[in-house]
Amino acid sequence: MKTLQASARPATRAWLAVVAMAASPLLASAGDLSATYRGKPVTFGQGQAHTEVRTDNAGKVAAISIVLSEQALTGLPAAKMAPAYLLRMPAKGPRTVVDHVVINWEAAGHPPPKIYDVPHFDFHFYMVKRAETMKVRFNSDAESADPGQQPPAELLPAGYILPPGTAVPKMGVHAINTKAPEFQQQPFTATLIYGYYNKRQTFIEPMVALSFLQSKPAFSAPMERPASYSKAGSYPSSYSVSYHPDSKSYEIALNGFQ
Template sequence: MAGATALATLGAGSALAEGKAAVYDGKPVKIGQGTAHTVVRTGADGAVSAIGVVFTESMLDGLPVAAPGTSPHFPYVLSMPTKGPKSVIDHVVIDWESVGHPPPQVYDVPHFDFHFYVVSREEVSKVRFNGPDDSAAPEQQPPAELMPAGYILPPGTAVPRMGVHAINPAAPEFQKQPFTATFIYGYYKKRLTFVEPMASLEFLKSKPSFSAPVPRPAKYSKSGAYPSRYRVSYDDAKKVYEVMLEELR
């Protein structure tokens, strides 16, 4: 699976079956000097066991840099596999934050936001705000059962064509530790619209083998299987990275 040619072949939606277990791949998208694509994996029972993004090592090279006065934010839309079982995820957007984003001293380093949307692209295009602080407005605050315990939705996290971002203030990056990887929940008008692993460029280049539990809310706005764990890892044999939502239930 080294190189874009092999990924393009894999990305055609092929399934590698072993019994009932299978892997379904979405169409590769060029990012940097490499490619990224979505993946849905099923277990021996045929049920979806993991949802994620796989990208080549070369994706981290040749990333765009914003010209003076232009946006340092670069989004890349990834479609879900056309074959195989459907999951709760409608599409994925990899956002390359070339200079990071607020809050300062936390996420203001080059990093990737992996937005796994549970709503359609059309719905995302209709997300509107008057300003970043709209995330604190009552009409944006989701009911308690849709928020994981310990998460908060502070002002300053409303982003048009995206949503408002709920953070975990107990996460290491809010305890004066360097930001490596974290997990965010996103909402719009009180509904859950995305789940979001984040990872810094520096952390990815360290070729990590990282996994952590995902705090879960009591309920979800859309029925389906959601992650209890997420993983950010590098496969040295295949020379690819994986950002996966796992232990779905």
């Protein structure tokens, strides 16, 4: 190599310089670990739904999301069927605090009346295994207000409460944000719920009105975060609801992991 450099003609040196310049972007991109990992799709309405995990250029989790094809909002079941759709996390990529996702389609909404009694989706990002959620039992929906279900203060974000009427079998108890717009006499569009069972955090739940999704939004909002979490790991600081015209899909995402 020393001989080549010593004897290289000017034209040869120029060619080598061009090769080196062309190679440098490739070397820079080789260190970029950003990627998108997709879970196995499931049938949803007349379309499909799947999970996604996106990483930043350092390979750290940047977003965990649910993606619905445009056709997923049509052909949804009637209220009396109240289906739940289980979505598995991607088989490849980094492990996250989210174990699995369940989408509950609420064709007629649910209590409280005049707030969440419109057609909407409950997007449950569970931090516990599916077998554990299936064992969740309550004698009454009022048990969410019982002392035995109230988590330590450090696990509950500021402004959130666990009122009676939010204990749901095979889910948990639902903590609501009393500062959310829908509790300030504004229409419900999208909101963020935290879920618990036996004083432990078990899920994070964006709830989104069907009409809001159909409006093809570009919505993002910060999340109130608790002082600590039951499960060690990185957690989101914001969530978003958006429509992507290029792929004709809707995305409900947890973002800003810290």
